[in-house]
Amino acid sequence: MGKMPDGKARTALSEDALVPDPKLPPTSVDEAVLEAEERKWTPAKIAIWAAIALLGGVAWFMLAIVRGETVNAIWFVFASVCTYLIGYRFYSKVIERYITRPNDRRATPAEYKADGKDYVRTDRNVLFGHHFAAIAGAGPLVGPVIAAQMGYLPGTIWIIIGVVLAGAVQDYLVLFFSMRRGGRSLGQMAREELGVIGGTAALVATLLIMVIIVAILALVVVNALGESPWGVFSVGMTIPIALFMGVYLRYLRPGKVLEVSLIGFVLLMAAIIGGGAVAGTEWGAAFFHLDKVTIAWGLIVYGFIAAILPVWLLLAPRDYLSTFMKIGVIVMLALAIIVVRPEITVPAFSEFASRENGPVFPGALFPFLFVTIACGALSGFHALISSGTTPKLIEKERQARLIGYGGMLMESFVAIMALVAAISIDRGLYFAMNSPAALTGGTVQTAATWVNSLGLAGVNITPDLLTETARNVGEESIVSRTGGAPTLAVGLAHIMQQFIGGTAMMAFWYHFAIMFEALFILTAVDAGTRVARFMLQDSIGNLIPKFKEHSWRPGAWLCTAIMVGAWGAVLLMGVTDPLGGINTLFPLFGIANQLLAAIALSVCLAIAARRASFKYLWIVALPLAFAAVVTITASFQKIFSPVPAVGYFANNAAFAKALADGKTEFGTAKSVAAMEAVVRNTMIQGWLSVIFVVLSIIVIITAIVATAKAFRDARNGVAHADHEDPAVPSRAYAPAGFIPTPAERELVAEWNKLPADLRLEKAAHH
Amino acid sequence: MNAILEGFRGFARYFGGVMGADAYAKYLEHHAASGHEEAPMTEREFWRDHTDRQDSNPQGRCC
Incomplete structure (x- = not known):
């Protein structure tokens, strides 16, 4: 490809050497027409965008400036949606024009590598849903809930502004660059662009980060199911339901995906309702009442078995179920919030926003709010989805903006709704649920006394409210149900019962929410273990070639066991942690996720520099710099902070000293064994932080070196290698966005007139 | 009525x-369009x- 040292937009027509088939209509709307269409501001268009900007402005004004006694939830919807629309319409177009520069005359991998299986041209609207289902999971539902400790405004601003300038940019760029490389994975791209050192560091970091992410997601499930017979029963039932669906799809009616998903959904609902009945019986309550350690071990054993079973039996059917639930739940949540419009009484900035000793997660607003909310604002994990699967399905290059950037905006909206659901509950209840048992004392009396002693404005909680809420949602207790999922479930039940069913239905909605979160997480745990196992096998395979054979059972089992052992160890550490588990480990989850984002953005930076878009390189450099500063600051505080609540090693030293002094209890650890556990856990967590941050700094430095080299080459006129697949002329056309423009419609009509034998096979239903 | 049915479909x-x-x-579709000699796989x-x-x-699958 030609160099563009000044970073000017390049017209596709003049620069590429693609020779289109003369028998076919054009495969791209003419650049000049496209440009004219975009530049032409009709009065109607101006009116619409002015209205969007105005509505968004009013909504932000209500949230950030007015902040009366209460704020209506609908302003969150307006502020986010209007900002997303403006970001999508204006900012993503800047990225398209100056960084990605798509060329519709060029075939996508789905076209030039078409095989009817992995590489399949997919209708853009369908692919949007598909990609969204792949990237959205439990993450955006958990982080914002935990971050609500600081009040609603910091989280809201970070989720909305962060996604527009960082998260969606990363997703779009990774998707686009991977698409230009035939759907190569992030690891392969890092290797090519950053060399051996950067590539290897990226690979090791990715592997470790996956372990942490899987472990902490699993911890969320364990916390939600501990001592909850109803939850254990209904979530446990998803396994036989998925197995049944797997057998049904394999042997009874192959390919009837929608049908089996519907059956699975009905069974799932039956499992939730049945769970209430079972938990109500004496034997059911006794049998399914499991403590957290038992559930953690169950999850570890399950994780191993699920990762070595064939995909068709458990993973594929549960994936269908999970996708089915995901879309349904999100539509339902959005509808409920718009219809019910709950009043929010949480302050914009809570008392903990200016302190660093919050009970839900320790640390100051900067940087810890920005790592607590990862998914929904900037999630590095998405880079693993945006490279690999989705780029093999895109029909036209211009659609990458809708799928990559637009898909991430959608996830951000999910995060906003989760935040609204979580802050719609009483604030005292929020702190009673989300603070570790070491602080609340675990009973309704001690919890109420402790919460009231925090001195939070407007908070005066009674033990009765805690008891009554627990009874309404069908749980024995809701005190110290940390991890975000139970709080979201209470919030959702609270909103949904106003929408459908009243208080009598609250228990159902609560367990419905727990069920879908568990379902998303179990799918992520399974898939994450499998992906990590393959990465490990490939890495070991460089030393012992036999390991590269994926079908070699002993190798596969050994690597699965190593990966499950690794996340299982972190999970058990979290479950048994005397300090509360989720509040010490969740920052590590966010840091890991954001470091992955920094790695992905580093790769994008190097690629964008190679494409010589220097003038606009800030588009990539801005989120990269922010992610790097946030995560490196957070890591350094976790490593070097002298405050025991924040710094792992400071805490380690404090507990080690207490042990040396012969104390038998210290802080929240009430026994010598608990103190020893704290010493062990903080040491591991501290070293994990060190390893993460060192690896990420290596990756970032190699990316900067690669960028500088590209800059020097461009200045000296030296041609540099491009790792893109060779350009192939396209033989198909499809519009770029949800709604085709007049020029696009015209071109589609032209293609529709084409005799069938000249056309490529039709990409499903336009 | 037809419109609702069509919308639902x-x-x-x-x-x-x-x-x-x-x-x-x-x-x-892909198989037919790419003109393979051998028969396509059955659904099963x-x-x-x-x-x-x-x-x-x-x-x-993401988090």
Whole structure:
């Protein structure tokens, strides 16, 4: 490809050497027409965008400036949606024009590598849903809930502004660059662009980060199911339901995906309702009442078995179920919030926003709010989805903006709704649920006394409210149900019962929410273990070639066991942690996720520099710099902070000293064994932080070196290698966005007139 | 009434597409268009192959 040292937009027509088939209509709307269409501001268009900007402005004004006694939830919807629309319409177009520069005359991998299986041209609207289902999971539902400790405004601003300038940019760029490389994975791209050192560091970091992410997601499930017979029963039932669906799809009616998903959904609902009945019986309550350690071990054993079973039996059917639930739940949540419009009484900035000793997660607003909310604002994990699967399905290059950037905006909206659901509950209840048992004392009396002693404005909680809420949602207790999922479930039940069913239905909605979160997480745990196992096998395979054979059972089992052992160890550490588990480990989850984002953005930076878009390189450099500063600051505080609540090693030293002094209890650890556990856990967590941050700094430095080299080459006129697949002329056309423009419609009509034998096979239903 | 039915069908088709229910139909289209000599896989074979390939080619699911 030609160099563009000044970073000017390049017209596709003049620069590429693609020779289109003369028998076919054009495969791209003419650049000049496209440009004219975009530049032409009709009065109607101006009116619409002015209205969007105005509505968004009013909504932000209500949230950030007015902040009366209460704020209506609908302003969150307006502020986010209007900002997303403006970001999508204006900012993503800047990225398209100056960084990605798509060329519709060029075939996508789905076209030039078409095989009817992995590489399949997919209708853009369908692919949007598909990609969204792949990237959205439990993450955006958990982080914002935990971050609500600081009040609603910091989280809201970070989720909305962060996604527009960082998260969606990363997703779009990774998707686009991977698409230009035939759907190569992030690891392969890092290797090519950053060399051996950067590539290897990226690979090791990715592997470790996956372990942490899987472990902490699993911890969320364990916390939600501990001592909850109803939850254990209904979530446990998803396994036989998925197995049944797997057998049904394999042997009874192959390919009837929608049908089996519907059956699975009905069974799932039956499992939730049945769970209430079972938990109500004496034997059911006794049998399914499991403590957290038992559930953690169950999850570890399950994780191993699920990762070595064939995909068709458990993973594929549960994936269908999970996708089915995901879309349904999100539509339902959005509808409920718009219809019910709950009043929010949480302050914009809570008392903990200016302190660093919050009970839900320790640390100051900067940087810890920005790592607590990862998914929904900037999630590095998405880079693993945006490279690999989705780029093999895109029909036209211009659609990458809708799928990559637009898909991430959608996830951000999910995060906003989760935040609204979580802050719609009483604030005292929020702190009673989300603070570790070491602080609340675990009973309704001690919890109420402790919460009231925090001195939070407007908070005066009674033990009765805690008891009554627990009874309404069908749980024995809701005190110290940390991890975000139970709080979201209470919030959702609270909103949904106003929408459908009243208080009598609250228990159902609560367990419905727990069920879908568990379902998303179990799918992520399974898939994450499998992906990590393959990465490990490939890495070991460089030393012992036999390991590269994926079908070699002993190798596969050994690597699965190593990966499950690794996340299982972190999970058990979290479950048994005397300090509360989720509040010490969740920052590590966010840091890991954001470091992955920094790695992905580093790769994008190097690629964008190679494409010589220097003038606009800030588009990539801005989120990269922010992610790097946030995560490196957070890591350094976790490593070097002298405050025991924040710094792992400071805490380690404090507990080690207490042990040396012969104390038998210290802080929240009430026994010598608990103190020893704290010493062990903080040491591991501290070293994990060190390893993460060192690896990420290596990756970032190699990316900067690669960028500088590209800059020097461009200045000296030296041609540099491009790792893109060779350009192939396209033989198909499809519009770029949800709604085709007049020029696009015209071109589609032209293609529709084409005799069938000249056309490529039709990409499903336009 | 017809419009509602049509709308519902369209939604089911879209939802099926998102879930990947139409993978076999797309495979057949591809097979016919690329002019292979041998017969295409049957539906049962295709779905077997579809999941079995995932065994050695895992796809991540996000958090």
